[in-house]
Amino acid sequence: MFNNAKISNKFDQNEKIVLFEGDCLDLLKTIPDESIKLIVTSPPYNLGKEYEKNLEVEEYVKQQEKVITESNRVLSVNGSICWQVGNYVKNGEIVPLDILLYPIFQKLGLKMRNRIIWRFGHGFHCSKRFSGRYETIIWFTKSDNYTFNLDSVRVPQKYPQKKYYKGPKAGKYSCNPLGKNPGDVWEIPNVKSNHVEKTDHPCQFPIALIERLVLSLTNEDDWVLDPFLGTGTTIIAAIRHERRGAGAEVFSKYTDIAKNRIEKTLKGTLKTRPMLKPIYDPNIKQQILYAKEQQEHSKQSSLFGNL
Numbered sequence: 001m002f003n004n005a006k007i008s009n010k011f012d013q014n015e016k017i018v019l020f021e022g023d024c025l026d027l028l029k030t031i032p033d034e035s036i037k038l039i040v041t042s043p044p045y046n047l048g049k050e051y052e053k054n055l056e057v058e059e060y061v062k063q064q065e066k067v068i069t070e071s072n073r074v075l076s077v078n079g080s081i082c083w084q085v086g087n088y089v090k091n092g093e094i095v096p097l098d099i100l101l102y103p104i105f106q107k108l109g110l111k112m113r114n115r116i117i118w119r120f121g122h123g124f125h126c127s128k129r130f131s132g133r134y135e136t137i138i139w140f141t142k143s144d145n146y147t148f149n150l151d152s153v154r155v156p157q158k159y160p161q162k163k164y165y166k167g168p169k170a171g172k173y174s175c176n177p178l179g180k181n182p183g184d185v186w187e188i189p190n191v192k193s194n195h196v197e198k199t200d201h202p203c204q205f206p207i208a209l210i211e212r213l214v215l216s217l218t219n220e221d222d223w224v225l226d227p228f229l230g231t232g233t234t235i236i237a238a239i240r241h242e243r244r245g246a247g248a249e250v251f252s253k254y255t256d257i258a259k260n261r262i263e264k265t266l267k268g269t270l271k272t273r274p275m276l277k278p279i280y281d282p283n284i285k286q287q288i289l290y291a292k293e294q295q296e297h298s299k300q301s302s303l304f305g306n307l
């Protein structure tokens with residue numbers, strides 16, 4: 001963690017933390033070419049949330065194109081861009097935003113490395129389609145020579161102690177002792193009402209989601225930028241691991257929350273959900289009880305159905 005780091009309101013490469021209140025294009029303009037190692041963000045989804053105007057899709061894509069083009073300019077040669085998106089929904093019809101935005105990244109010559117599925121447990125209960133329980137992170141690099149620190153984000157294997165039982169390697173570990181590659185489907189709880197990181201913002205990143213990207217795609221002291229910063233999660237994930245963090249947010253209501261969370265992070269008092277904390281799994285007794293109740297319920301409804 002950076003001790004005594006100050007929060008600057010404008011970009012300067014000598015700073016460690018930059019929290020810009022205003023339009024992200026105004027912040028991007030002040031950032032030199034190829035100076036940022038990781039750009040990670042979740043832009044507005046054009047759903048009419050309190051912080052966004054509902055635009056025609058073409059207009060939304062044009063606006064995103066401006067931000068993505070500027071982001072590409074400031075991205076270092078061995079850097080990465082991660083755009084975290086869900087669906088735009090109009091009259092019940094869904095449009096996956098990654099499909100809509102992919103051609104912009106492709107046109108800029110960026111190379112896609114993964115389309116990560118971020119799976120989570122809570123959200124809106126739909127009645128006319130299956131409830132949405134994942135979003136994606138599309139990860140692009142500027143070149144083939146990009147930073148990727150896999151060892152820093154390995155996760156425990158199912159059978160971590162597994163060893164070869166015969167042959168020349170008998171007795172030796174058959175798996176990587178540092179853990180396995182986390183894969184491209186990440187199950188990380190989203191920040192809903194009971195989450196320890198919840199603020200007044202309607203859709204914040206869980207810190208753990210961004211920490212995995214920061215650790216794998218940057219090195220210490222590198223710059224991490226979030227053009228749509230919200231509550232400051234990206235900066236928090238960066239400074240927790242000795243990276244520099246910058247971001248823009250238009251609403252003072254959210255920059256205030258971001259500032260407060262960053263200050264708490266620096267003091268070591270921000271409550272967070274640990275990266276490797278297991279997902280809550282209802283215990284087997286509850287599952288049996290639930291199955292019995294369901295059986296009883298279906299028996300009764302078939303009885304009453306005949307009346």
Ligand SMILES: C[S@@+](CC[C@H](N)C(=O)[O-])C[C@H]1O[C@@H](n2cnc3c(N)ncnc32)[C@H](O)[C@@H]1O
Nearest residue numbers: 023024051204205228229230231233248249250
């Ligand atoms: C999906 S939220 C991001 C939340 C963030 N990932 C977090 O963890 O809190 C998008 C944010 O972008 C902000 N925003 C919208 N347009 C912006 C712009 N042109 N420049 C900067 N911020 C903008 C919104 O106010 C909103 O807080």
